[in-house]
Amino acid sequence: MPSRLAVLVSGRGSNLQAIIDHFAATGKERLAGIALVASNRADAPALKKAEAAGIDSATFNAVDDGTELLRLLHEFRIDLVVLAGYLTKIPSSVIDEYEGRIVNIHPALLPAFGGEGMYGTRVHKAVIAAGAAHSGATVHLVTDEYDRGPLIAKWRIPVAKSDTAESLAGRVLQVEHVMYPRIIEMIAVLHQLESNSSS
Numbered sequence: 001m002p003s004r005l006a007v008l009v010s011g012r013g014s015n016l017q018a019i020i021d022h023f024a025a026t027g028k029e030r031l032a033g034i035a036l037v038a039s040n041r042a043d044a045p046a047l048k049k050a051e052a053a054g055i056d057s058a059t060f061n062a063v064d065d066g067t068e069l070l071r072l073l074h075e076f077r078i079d080l081v082v083l084a085g086y087l088t089k090i091p092s093s094v095i096d097e098y099e100g101r102i103v104n105i106h107p108a109l110l111p112a113f114g115g116e117g118m119y120g121t122r123v124h125k126a127v128i129a130a131g132a133a134h135s136g137a138t139v140h141l142v143t144d145e146y147d148r149g150p151l152i153a154k155w156r157i158p159v160a161k162s163d164t165a166e167s168l169a170g171r172v173l174q175v176e177h178v179m180y181p182r183i184i185e186m187i188a189v190l191h192q193l194e195s196n197s198s199s
């Protein structure tokens with residue numbers, strides 16, 4: 001049975017779009033499919049992308065103890081939670097129940113340039129200000145601490161002398177769009193392997 005993904009978004013949704021396109025183009029819907037796109041923000045442009053792709057979407061209250069989000073994840077029988085530009089902390093109740101099954105992508109090489117408040121342009125500005133020779137993208141499991149969960153994959157790219165936060169963000173985003181859908185596919189297959197061998 002395909003893994004049922006929930007993609008949590010707060011903003012633009014370009015990673016969401018890359019995941020939608022990947023599973024559609026590769027015909028790998030039998031491995032995994034997005035069952036739900038959920039957002040803490042009713043005005044997130046990503047919700048329109050879900051709608052255009054015919055995927056169920058919902059908004060939820062992210063300042064409660066996780067009750068609303070858990071209710072949605074149960075209702076849609078979600079196996080794997082994918083954070084794609086989701087900017088609010090995941091409550092402990094959700095992390096406990098979905099331990100090892102919540103992934104995030106960060107636009108730098110963790111553990112550097114991560115942690116609370118490190119998102120969007122701030123990350124790329126910090127990379128440039130530090131004079132780092134490389135940046136990149138990191139996919140990791142989500143735990144109670146911002147950007148500190150076990151690392152799954154990293155891809156490194158050079159920072160050019162002429163880079164601005166915007167130009168670097170654009171190149172990192174290209175990497176994210178290649179990397180994230182494929183890593184999600186890998187995780188979905190590995191989870192299936194695990195559940196087949198334990199049943």
Ligand code: GRF
Pocket residue numbers: 011012013014015016046084085086105106107120173176
């Ligand atoms: C990406 O850079 C991702 O690494 C970070 O938030 C950004 C989301 O962009 N977690 P988008 O909404 O997927 O376009």
